[in-house]
Amino acid sequence: MPSAPTGAVLDPLTGVLSWQPTETQLGDREFAVRVTDSRGSFSGQGFTVQVNGTNTPPAITSVPPTAAGVGQPYRYAVEATDPEGDALRFSLGERPEGMTVDELTGEVLWDAPTLGTHTVEIIASDSHNDLNRQRYTLVVEPTAVNQAPRITSTPQGLTGVGTEYTYTLEAEDPDGDTLNYQLLEAPEGMAVDAVTGEVLWDKPVAGTYTVAVGANDGRLGGAQRFTLTVVDNSPPRFTSEPIATAVVGGDYSYTVEALDIDGDALSYQLTEAPEGMSLDRFGRVQWQATDEGSFPVEVTVTDRFGATDVQSYRYLNKFQAQTKPKRAL
Numbered sequence: 001m002p003s004a005p006t007g008a009v010l011d012p013l014t015g016v017l018s019w020q021p022t023e024t025q026l027g028d029r030e031f032a033v034r035v036t037d038s039r040g041s042f043s044g045q046g047f048t049v050q051v052n053g054t055n056t057p058p059a060i061t062s063v064p065p066t067a068a069g070v071g072q073p074y075r076y077a078v079e080a081t082d083p084e085g086d087a088l089r090f091s092l093g094e095r096p097e098g099m100t101v102d103e104l105t106g107e108v109l110w111d112a113p114t115l116g117t118h119t120v121e122i123i124a125s126d127s128h129n130d131l132n133r134q135r136y137t138l139v140v141e142p143t144a145v146n147q148a149p150r151i152t153s154t155p156q157g158l159t160g161v162g163t164e165y166t167y168t169l170e171a172e173d174p175d176g177d178t179l180n181y182q183l184l185e186a187p188e189g190m191a192v193d194a195v196t197g198e199v200l201w202d203k204p205v206a207g208t209y210t211v212a213v214g215a216n217d218g219r220l221g222g223a224q225r226f227t228l229t230v231v232d233n234s235p236p237r238f239t240s241e242p243i244a245t246a247v248v249g250g251d252y253s254y255t256v257e258a259l260d261i262d263g264d265a266l267s268y269q270l271t272e273a274p275e276g277m278s279l280d281r282f283g284r285v286q287w288q289a290t291d292e293g294s295f296p297v298e299v300t301v302t303d304r305f306g307a308t309d310v311q312s313y314r315y316l317n318k319f320q321a322q323t324k325p326k327r328a329l
């Protein structure tokens with residue numbers, strides 16, 4: 001067998017080719033086989049085998065609202081996940097007349113519900129046409145009903161030790177009710193402002209935590225559950241010395257450099273600067289000064305967890321060149 005994927009075996013007598021692909025062998029695999037006679041003449045054949053992984057159907061993870069009022073628009077934002085991350089499509093099976101679903105977003109809408117008990121069937125299917133259904137009973141009452149709020153914000157699931165963790169919880173209530181925010185499950189030290197929805201953990205401890213947050217309209221609530229991982233992190237450190245003097249009318253340029261021992265991508269910001277001074281994406285502080293004077297400058301470097309280092313100095317602009325830079329922190 002001149003060429004074959006790892007693990008393929010060809011019986012030289014019977015010509016039986018056998019192969020059990022592994023998970024690392026997904027995709028197109030090339031085979032070339034050859035049959036040789038006793039005098040050394042041969043004939044060959046090449047072919048490709050496509051290896052597919054086992055597909056898992058999507059799962060619908062959201063809980064449907066099961067009550068509505070006559071003529072009161074009914075909405076349900078269907079959420080679904082797929083283990084392979086396949087693109088999902090939504091459709092409706094059994095449903096009351098007039099109910100629709102957005103094929104891509106999963107937003108179910110029924111503008112004018114009619115009195116009675118209705119069966120609704122939501123279908124989420126992945127790109128392999130594997131699907132899952134959610135079936136429920138929707139009761140439409142003669143009067144308007146209270147509808148549960150829904151959390152619309154997305155949390156950050158990764159942070160570093162030593163950096164304050166914040167998450168602004170946002171939710172919407174179809175009836176416009178005032179909402180109250182709660183922590184249903186949280187690591188010790190985490191708190192939420194019941195009115196603003198600001199989640200704060202000022203001293204995160206390394207580990208993996210389940211966090212559940214809720215928004216409540218006084219009668220009904222909506223919840224969101226997520227995993228927060230806190231990893232050890234070192235803040236970035238400036239390694240460059242600021243250039244603190246320049247000549248009036250000359251071009252001032254100082255390239256900021258910093259080091260992060262975790263190798264995090266860094267971002268730079270001018271947190272204090274005279275008017276007209278800029279910092280570009282290459283970390284170059286630039287200014288063309290026209291006035292003599294001393295100006296405070298502050299540059300901040302931030303790693304991906306929000307840990308920072310600050311470099312502040314007074315920048316001296318003179319009519320004549322200075323030989324000795326003056327630096328104040």
Ligand SMILES: [Ca+2]
Pocket residue numbers: 055056057058082083084085086126127128130
């Ligand atoms: Ca799938």
Ligand SMILES: [Ca+2]
Pocket residue numbers: 146147148149173174175176177217220
């Ligand atoms: Ca409500």
Ligand SMILES: [Ca+2]
Pocket residue numbers: 233234235236260261262263264303304307
């Ligand atoms: Ca870092």
